[in-house]
Amino acid sequence: MPKLQTVATTAVPSYRDYDQDLVAWALDNAGxxxxxxxxxxxxxxxxxELEDLGKSxxxxxxxxxxxxxxxxxxxxxxxxxxGASWRLTVLNARTAIRGILADSPSLVPEAARLLTKTYALARANAIGETGLPDPVFxxxxxxxxxxVLADDYWPE
Structure with missing residues (x-):
């Protein structure tokens, strides 16, 4: 693991290379x-990087x-x-999703498509975690x- 150093910041960018230090490169280019x-x-x-930001x-x-x-x-x-752990996981995920959608409203129309797209893996995860047979889900x-996003929705 590299030794961590304290680096003094200056107002003048040092023009670091993209391939060597992405964060420094980003700060340089912002400057x-x-x-x-x-x-x-x-x-x-x-x-x-701007295109990758959207993908991320x-x-x-x-x-x-x-x-x-x-x-x-x-x-x-x-x-x-x-239990409380599952409830907190659900509430935290809903909060995070709403934050992403608030920060990037262009993703709002994609949310339903992504829900459908990610369901197969969510289902596989639920099967794996619960041990219940496939046909249950x-x-x-x-x-x-x-x-999915409503705080008051809890499937019965």
């Missing part, structure tokens, strides 16, 4: 943008939806095991996106 030094900006890598948010949304649906399935099909998602 260049703010200073209006357009010709010095690493435009190609900046464009790639979409992946995070899908991940939270998958985890949330896994727990809603467990909640519905194992009522005797319901519906083949397609039994929840709407509105139900």
């Amino acid at each position: 260049l943008l703010r200073a209006g030094r357009w010709s010095e900006i690493d435009a190609e890598h900046l464009a790639e 948010e979409r992946r995070a949304l899908g991940s939270y939806l998958r985890n949330l649906v896994t727990h809603l399935l467990k909640w519905q099909y194992q009522p005797g095991l319901r 519906p083949a397609s998602c039994p929840f709407t996106i509105d139900q």
